[in-house]
Every structure is written in structure tokens, then in C-alpha cells.
Amino acid sequence: MSTDPDRGSDEIGIEVAYALPDRQSLLKLAVRRGTTVIDAIEQSGIRKLFPGMEISEVGIFSRKVAFDHELEDGDRIEIYRPLIASPQEMRKKRAMS
Numbered sequence: 001m002s003t004d005p006d007r008g009s010d011e012i013g014i015e016v017a018y019a020l021p022d023r024q025s026l027l028k029l030a031v032r033r034g035t036t037v038i039d040a041i042e043q044s045g046i047r048k049l050f051p052g053m054e055i056s057e058v059g060i061f062s063r064k065v066a067f068d069h070e071l072e073d074g075d076r077i078e079i080y081r082p083l084i085a086s087p088q089e090m091r092k093k094r095a096m097s
Helices: 037-044 087-096
Strands: 011-020 023-032 057-060 063-065 076-080
Touching: 011 037, 023 037, 037 057, 037 076
Parallel strands: 011 076
Antiparallel strands: 011 023, 057 063, 057 076
């Protein structure tokens, strides 16, 4: 975040998190107040670290939010991967094994 007193109130500190089964990333950055979730994801550069990343849903501290949700200081954006199978299907498969 900015230490400039004239700009300090215009910026907030946030994090962008994404994880694969074998790799994860947590990026910290400062964004302007009023920045949306999708804008912060693009500003973070996380797509360069995970080429081909599909963004199906996003959340802040495990609570789903819309892509146009405005961020607050200290928010952690979590990028959720698409589900391969529904939780009900997975339980059914485990019960039959």
C-alpha cells in the first residue's frame, strides 16, 4: 500500500488466491478504492502464473461474491476452479466403493 498521505486513502490492500492440487499462489497488491473483484484479478497478473486458468466463481474469505463486487481493505479474493463432479456424485461413488 501507498505510504504517501495524500494517496493513502485512495488505495486498499488486498490478496488474490488461486490453487491447483499441486500448486498455489497468494498475491498481495494495492488497488484503488472502488476496484471490483474481476479488475483486481486482472491487475494481479495471476493469469500469467496459471495460463489457461478458468474462473468459474469467486469469493472473499469463502463467501461467494459477484465479479463486480467492490473490494474493501484487507479482502482476500479466492478464485474457485470449476467442479469436475458434483458433491452428490462423489458421495455416491464413495458409498458404492
